[in-house]
Amino acid sequence: MLSEFDLIKRYFTRERAGRASTVLGVGDDCxxxxxxxxxQLAVSxxxxxxxxxxxxxxxxxxxxxxxxxxxxxxxxxxxxRPLAFTLALALPQADADWLAGFSEGLFALADEYGCELIGGDTTRGPLNICITVFGEIEPGHALRRDAARDGDDIWISGTLGDARLALAGYRNxxxxxxxxxxxxxxxMHTPTPRVALGRLLAEQKLARAALDISDGLIGDLSHILAASRVGATLDVDALPAGLALQREDQALRRRFTLAGGDDYELCFTAAPAQRAAIEDAGRASATPVTRVGRIEAAPGLRLVDAHGVPLALSLRGWDHFQQ
Amino acid sequence: MLSEFDLIKRYFTRERAGRASTVLGVGDDCxxxxxxxxxQLAVSxxxxxxxxxxxxxxxxxxxxxxxxxxxxxxxxxxxxRPLAFTLALALPQADADWLAGFSEGLFALADEYGCELIGGDTTRGPLNICITVFGEIEPGHALRRDAARDGDDIWISGTLGDARLALAGYRNxxxxxxxxxxxxxxxMHTPTPRVALGRLLAEQKLARAALDISDGLIGDLSHILAASRVGATLDVDALPAGLALQREDQALRRRFTLAGGDDYELCFTAAPAQRAAIEDAGRASATPVTRVGRIEAAPGLRLVDAHGVPLALSLRGWDHFQQ
Known part of the structure; x- marks a missing residue:
């Protein structure tokens, strides 16, 4: 069996890409x-x-x-802007095929975004993958959750619900x-991080608040509303459903666009004056953007249909400790 | 049962300490x-x-x-110098007592070193704790593994082997x-990170190569020797044994100081001209420092006793995939 150090060396040590931001990579204490x-440095x-x-x-x-x-x-x-990441990995055994595949998928995406693996840890244990990622951003440009304002449009990148639909398929x-x-x-398996769009929104100060939708739109949007102390109305029928979800009935479309999970699309708010510039940013980053609602002073989240008629839908965000 | 977000809020969100280095902490995407x-930023x-x-x-x-x-x-x-850290936690269940104790121990140490929790992730799963820590250091001052030179002294902070002795006790x-x-x-349970000593060694450029001993001295020192393309002679009887280990026989003392594990002491190399300054740094940081050997051009690690007589000890470092 390979030793821990052999494993790390073989699959996770690469020739230095020589990025100016990275002075010392894998193989030292830090x-x-x-x-x-x-x-500023953004860390997640x-x-x-x-x-x-x-x-x-x-x-x-x-x-x-x-x-x-x-x-x-x-x-x-x-x-x-992505700079680098660390990887900590607990593995039940040192499986060369698994490591070869995992590192191939990992590095293909890392290279696409110029994000270098700079350190990590490997141990035996129940399979667990922990990544910490580093990016940089101009001071004052970060798209925070607490910056939405009354009157902002609410936007969604790409489409929602297909990852949740895939899960429904697996679960029969x-x-x-x-x-x-x-x-x-x-x-579900190979989401596209909306890095290029996010950069344009921040660099040009087009958006105010933003987050990525990982636990379902309603649950995640609620974080923006709470942090910004505002409310919102969402046009449920304006929500962009994924290609596969578009072929499902209205009830499932609404459910999985509103409270799916694993979408990894951006939900952001912006002043109405920015509409044309945001459409341009969507085109420049080859990322569809759709206006789906409005931030309002009155607290709470109101769901309406295409005719503005209130909908009484009860849906909750994904919560790891309540499923 | 508490929801994931309640958990994070209750135990891991604190009033902002307001450190200049931290612009935005727990609760946003980054x-x-x-x-x-x-x-420069040091990351581990x-x-x-x-x-x-x-x-x-x-x-x-x-x-x-x-x-x-x-x-x-x-x-x-x-x-x-420590700045901040992130915490990712997989927990089999949301146990309030466990979280209260864990966060108390975590924050007590974090506060001691002025190291702020800035982000994290919590999920259900087999217990797994992943921390990524950030520090800062003057460019060119980092104590790397590849900087040892022929003729350097080899030094150890504190004492070795007591954590391994504790494990031997638990294992009967x-x-x-x-x-x-x-x-x-x-x-074993509450090691002291040698932050103050490390800072002095780097800030004043007293040491050349350094690492922390986590997998046993021999295994870890071998990383310095390999990275620096040098060899070394270690005086096994000069190794500072822990208080408890000092009461054990010579064979166990040698075994657990050389190849214990979980020591979290520094092993560093320095030019002989720095001896007095290093002793001063040890006093200033209230950290014992002991000279235990010499870096040599000839590859390999040679173990000798107090009389310089070669010892034929076969001991290996701790390797998570080979135990």
């Missing part, structure tokens, strides 16, 4: 980062656990992608044909 | 750090798993201390009286 002078951490965030036996290549993607999505939601809660299974599965 | 201009991550790094049912207060201590020890080994490999049990147990 990595050393030199952020661009004057920039996510832990993924088998049977909770992914199925036992999940394709390691896709898993490598997803673990980093959900972290990059947090940087995107802040408007930060819904029957999916081959095309839907593939489309929805891709959204 | 935390924001503003390192002191001109300083450690994952602790039940039954591997600590016993099931371990005192949560001590566990909170230890999880952060082992990360601060990595900063100490680099010579960095050794019989410990009450005093030894307590002394050795304290070293």
């Amino acid at each position: 990595a050393l980062l030199a952020p661009t002078p004057g920039m 951490t996510d832990m993924l656990v088998e049977d909770r965030h992914f199925f036992a036996g999940a394709d390691p290549r896709k898993l490598g992608h997803k673990c980093l993607a959900v972290n990059l999505s947090d940087l995107a939601a802040m408007g930060a 809660e819904a029957w999916l044909d081959a095309a839907s299974h593939e489309q929805a599965g891709a959204r | 935390a924001l750090l503003a390192p002191t201009p001109g300083m 991550t450690d994952m602790l798993v039940e039954d591997r790094h600590f016993f099931a049912g371990a005192d949560p207060r001590k566990l909170g201390h230890k999880c952060l201590a082992v990360n601060l020890s990595d900063l100490a080994a680099m010579g960095a 490999e050794a019989w410990l009286d009450a005093a030894s049990h307590e002394q050795a147990g304290a070293r």
